[in-house]
Amino acid sequence: MSRVIQVSLPVDELPKYWYNILSDLPEKLPEPLNEDGRIERLKDILVPECIKQESLSDRWIKIPEEVRELYVRAGRPRPLHRAVGLEKMLKTPARLYYKREDLSPTGSHKVNTALAQVYYAANAGYSRVVTETGAGQWGTAVAYAASLMGLKSTIYWVREAYEWKVERRMFMKLYGAEVLASPSDKTEFGRKLLKQDPDHRGTLGIAISEAAEDALKNDDTAYPVGSVLNYVLMHQTVIGLEVVKQLEIIDEVPDVMIGCLGGGSNFGGFTLPMIGKALRREVDKKIRFVAAQSEAAPNLVKGVYQYDFPDTAQILPRIKGYTLTHNFNMPSIWAEGLRYHMASPVISLLKNLGLVEAVSYPKDEIAVFEAARMFIQAEGFLPAPESSYAIRAMIDEALKAKEAGEEKVIVANVSGHGFLDLEAYSKVLRL
Ligand SMILES: Cc1ncc(COP(=O)(O)O)c(C=O)c1O
CATH class of the missing domain: 3.40.50.1100 (Rossmann fold)
Structure with missing residues (x-):
């Protein structure tokens, strides 16, 4: 090969x-x-x-040895795939890679x-x-x-x-x-x-x-917390640390890294180790880090950088981040995991400093689920609805590279599988 x-x-x-x-x-x-x-x-x-x-x-x-053992029992380390099928389908000169967090026993990172x-x-x-x-x-x-x-x-x-x-x-x-x-x-x-x-x-x-x-x-x-807080993002860095090693093995340096973002644990876990290398000037390429969101909850795209409550009842302390405000009425979407009013303080600070970008996709989710359909037909794996947002952004970047005739290296995280979300795909794509 x-x-x-x-x-x-x-x-x-x-x-x-x-x-x-x-x-x-x-x-x-x-x-x-x-x-x-x-x-x-x-x-x-x-x-x-x-x-x-x-x-x-x-x-x-x-990482405590007992937790490392639990990670191994959960199937870590996880592979990084090159999306050769998708590259061919899009006829892009870009090299596309995706990390397989969908391989987790419960279906996500x-x-x-x-x-x-x-x-x-x-x-x-x-x-x-x-x-x-x-x-x-x-x-x-x-x-x-x-x-x-x-x-x-x-x-x-x-x-x-x-x-x-x-x-x-x-x-x-x-x-x-x-x-x-x-x-x-x-x-x-x-x-x-x-x-x-x-x-x-x-x-x-x-x-x-x-x-x-x-x-x-x-x-x-x-109460174990699912996102937003610093330690949650830190635990998730096992994803990005593996990706850094995997890219080193194949001698690739990304131009763009993409993850979907609700509160920030997935995006942070995937990108922070590489952002750290960039901050320490250990990479000599300008890497873009792109968070993919829904227009139903575009906290990084449209939110204000200010102190806000992470919970509606105001039990928890106010933290500083991009927020749509804690009682903001967010419309329903199938990718429920992205429907959160506030982005994590760490990601928000990085966005405020211009080190992280964000895009948001329409609430009808058609463009995003069409991207998932392309992905499943080209690569064979069914992403979670949330992960489809990252796939949409990867496809958009690959098409831009095609237009410009550039050999970009684009890496995305498939944060979960969609085996239990088929109703969402069937409703939006009218299967
Ligand atoms: C599959 C999947 N990906 C991504 C996310 C986004 O979460 P966060 O941004 O908090 O990591 C979720 C949240 O539930 C999810 O279920």
Whole structure:
């Protein structure tokens, strides 16, 4: 075979450290605000070891051996593929690559931090975890991690997605999770909203509020968080660290790296190790880092860079990031995992400094799901609806390279598979 079409890493090449970008940022990251004791309250909500990790200044943070073993059990390291079929279909001179986070047991990149956070929760003596979920991918990842480590789990799932994703609901229940449509009648905040509107469709901000309230009221319970916070992005850097190695092996330096973005854990995990190399001037090419979003929730594209609450009930401390504001009414889309009002502080700062770009695609999702159709027909793999946004952006970049006759190197992250999202594709593409 004359060209490389797949790069795998042996198990002993699995990263031993997570990358902490706080050590390399050109400016200090704005701190969360401690209004009305909200920061002190976090110790009754989040996993204690993770609170420590939120503000570490070391560049490299050791991954516990037990977590590395869990990563291997979940199938890491994951391959990087060259999209030879898509290149041919598009007749582009660009070289296209994609990372296979869809190969995770639960269907997405979310396991990378679920395993770490639930491991730390179990070690600290918690017997139960609660969390929010939008697409359902994060909830499944937590249910999976909890089942491996013998903890109970409760998942507050945005009602909009809970209702149509019946099979994913069964998947979480198979892992032993309690799965509730949010707003639910299990929390005070949920009951208040249901009283105002018994058929409330929910939002991620509301589900976060319910999980936070539950953790706050139950001493045996911790709340692993699915996105936005520094430590979540840091756990996810296993993706980008593997990609850096894989590109080195084939002697490629990307021109563009693309990931979809709701809160930022996927995009951050994929790009931060390379952004760090760029900040440390270890790459001599100007690399563009592009976040792909929905016009239903274009936090980086249209949001304002300011302090805001990450949750609707305002239980958590305000953080600084690009936000559409915490009570913004976001229209429904099938890619529920991208429907969040705020981008993570780290990604927001990088965007503000001009180091990260963002694009958003129309709410009808036709252009995006057409890209998924091209991808499945050319490459054979079915992406999650959220991941299709990155694929759309990769195709657009490849077509621009064709127009300009340039041999660009474009690398995208396929953050998840779409086996449990076929209804979305069938509705939008009228299958
Ligand atoms: C498959 C998939 N990709 C990407 C995302 C985006 O999440 P984030 O930007 O917070 O990583 C989600 C969120 O649920 C998801 O399920």
